[in-house]
Amino acid sequence: MYNLLSATTQIQKDANSTFMLIICAVPVAFVLVQALLFFRQARKRGKEIGMKDSDINKAIRGSAIFSILPSVPILLFLIILAPGLGLYFPWLRLSVIGSGVYENLIATTISTGAGFIGFKGLTAEVFIVIMFTMTFAIITSPLLTVIGMKPIIKKVDDLENQKDTFGPHLVPAIFIGLLVSIALPALLPKNVLVNGVAKFTVPWVAIITFISSAITVILLNKLGSNKKYAFLKDFSFPVSILFGMLVAIIVTMISGGGA
Amino acid sequence: MRTREQHTNEVHRLGRVTNTIAIILMILVPVLFSIKIGVGLNMELFIQHGVPLVVIYMIVCVTEVFAYVPILGAAGSYLSFITGNIGNMKLPAAIAAQESLGVKQGSEESEVASTIAISVSSLVTVTVLTIGLIGFSFFSSVLENPVLKPGFENVLPALMGAFATPFIIANPKKAAIPVIFIIVLQYIIIPVLPVGIAKIVPMFLTFLCVVITVAGSYVMFKMEKKGGSKNE
Numbered sequence: 001m002y003n004l005l006s007a008t009t010q011i012q013k014d015a016n017s018t019f020m021l022i023i024c025a026v027p028v029a030f031v032l033v034q035a036l037l038f039f040r041q042a043r044k045r046g047k048e049i050g051m052k053d054s055d056i057n058k059a060i061r062g063s064a065i066f067s068i069l070p071s072v073p074i075l076l077f078l079i080i081l082a083p084g085l086g087l088y089f090p091w092l093r094l095s096v097i098g099s100g101v102y103e104n105l106i107a108t109t110i111s112t113g114a115g116f117i118g119f120k121g122l123t124a125e126v127f128i129v130i131m132f133t134m135t136f137a138i139i140t141s142p143l144l145t146v147i148g149m150k151p152i153i154k155k156v157d158d159l160e161n162q163k164d165t166f167g168p169h170l171v172p173a174i175f176i177g178l179l180v181s182i183a184l185p186a187l188l189p190k191n192v193l194v195n196g197v198a199k200f201t202v203p204w205v206a207i208i209t210f211i212s213s214a215i216t217v218i219l220l221n222k223l224g225s226n227k228k229y230a231f232l233k234d235f236s237f238p239v240s241i242l243f244g245m246l247v248a249i250i251v252t253m254i255s256g257g258g259a
Numbered sequence: 260m261r262t263r264e265q266h267t268n269e270v271h272r273l274g275r276v277t278n279t280i281a282i283i284l285m286i287l288v289p290v291l292f293s294i295k296i297g298v299g300l301n302m303e304l305f306i307q308h309g310v311p312l313v314v315i316y317m318i319v320c321v322t323e324v325f326a327y328v329p330i331l332g333a334a335g336s337y338l339s340f341i342t343g344n345i346g347n348m349k350l351p352a353a354i355a356a357q358e359s360l361g362v363k364q365g366s367e368e369s370e371v372a373s374t375i376a377i378s379v380s381s382l383v384t385v386t387v388l389t390i391g392l393i394g395f396s397f398f399s400s401v402l403e404n405p406v407l408k409p410g411f412e413n414v415l416p417a418l419m420g421a422f423a424t425p426f427i428i429a430n431p432k433k434a435a436i437p438v439i440f441i442i443v444l445q446y447i448i449i450p451v452l453p454v455g456i457a458k459i460v461p462m463f464l465t466f467l468c469v470v471i472t473v474a475g476s477y478v479m480f481k482m483e484k485k486g487g488s489k490n491e
């Protein structure tokens with residue numbers, strides 16, 4: 001387990017210094033303020049267009065509960081990155097802008113490319129290269145929103161308003177493409193390195209987890225459509241996710257961890 | 260009451276200003292750290308190992324903006340592309356909020372719902388990670404517990420099972436397009452590509468899936484229209 005006290009090299013000590021904490025905390029704090037500003041703006045607009053307080057509160061409550069579980073695996077990437085990059089910089093990258101997979105891939109690719117095994121014994125030079133690469137690699141998206149968001153949104157709105165054309169079907173098609181691209185890859189059999197040997201493996205645990213939470217959400221929504229059990233609909237997502245995770249634990253235990 | 264256009268302009272203004280500040284603050288982190296420890300950016304190392312990654316990610320980022328913006332809307336996109344974790348967190352949170360309120364996608368109500376959901380989701384993620392940072396030793400022992408670990412490792416399939424299935428069941432024909440594409444890509448196309456390219460292709464999966472699904476849906480739309488006009 002990683003421990004701040006186990007930081008032995010100078011760069012590890014610097015990475016866990018108060019200075020690093022402060023320079024990382026500033027953008028995190030700013031993004032929190034930014035989220036609150038957008039929240040306030042949306043809430044104000046919601047009231048202007050006649051949305052009920054109860055609906056707005058429902059959206060707040062629902063997304064807060066929904067977001068807790070998917071946030072937890074991001075902590076796993078903090079555990080992976082902390083031994084090499086310290087606690088604070090990965091905390092910044094994973095809290096705002098980055099995603100666990102991207103950040104880990106960049107850090108690992110550079111440290112391996114520079115001749116290190118994992119993050120062990122990283123030099124200050126490599127550490128700085130990793131920091132700059134992580135920063136510049138993913139800055140393009142927000143930069144593009146600053147430059148090009150208005151025309152993109154306008155074009156999409158124009159297309160959606162063109163009746164009897166493909167325009168109104170564009171966004172639903174994009175949405176389905178996105179969903180499948182996120183959901184499917186984790187469920188497909190692939191070659192996995194087992195003791196250094198590539199082995200074609202079917203991810204049974206992931207597949208059973210997916211099916212379990214899918215069935216749960218369908219059942220809860222079906223029950224929730226009955227007025228008597230309407231409350232079930234509000235909790236169908238978090239309950240289904242939690243049930244899926246529980247199934248993953250049970251299947252792994254039954255299969256002895258090999259599924 | 261402000262018109263929709265006035266509100267949209269305010270969203271763009273807030274988004275541009277805050278995202279610009281956030282970008283500057285993020286760039287300042289490696290710059291200030293580098294100055295503080297007295298170690299500059301080694302250009303040789305950066306060009307050799309960093310720049311190729313930056314170039315690839317820049318292209319991925321551009322494609323992701325075009326894929327996600329139509330779904331997340333203006334306010335949701337400004338915030339999502341700063342806070343990250345879009346596919347596994349912000350997108351599901353936004354759609355779940357729209358669904359729970361029963362609002363039509365593309366309406367002003369849906370934009371309000373998704374912006375609230377993305378804001379709240381961002382606040383929750385930062386809070387969870389900060390709690391994790393403070394109690395790092397405790398959480399790492401919990402998350403690395405061999406019994407619980409499979410649960411945390413399978414959050415994405417659990418989340419997507421709950422979130423994606425109702426939409427996929429409601430649109431089986433459209434959903435079949437990216438499903439077939441991903442299977443063909445993974446088992447037929449990628450194995451015959453040179454290793455270097457094969458490693459990069461999955462990074463563009465989201466964009467490729469969106470393009471293929473839009474193209475397939477367009478063909479289906481044209482065919483249905485043709486069939487409809489023949490029947491008339």
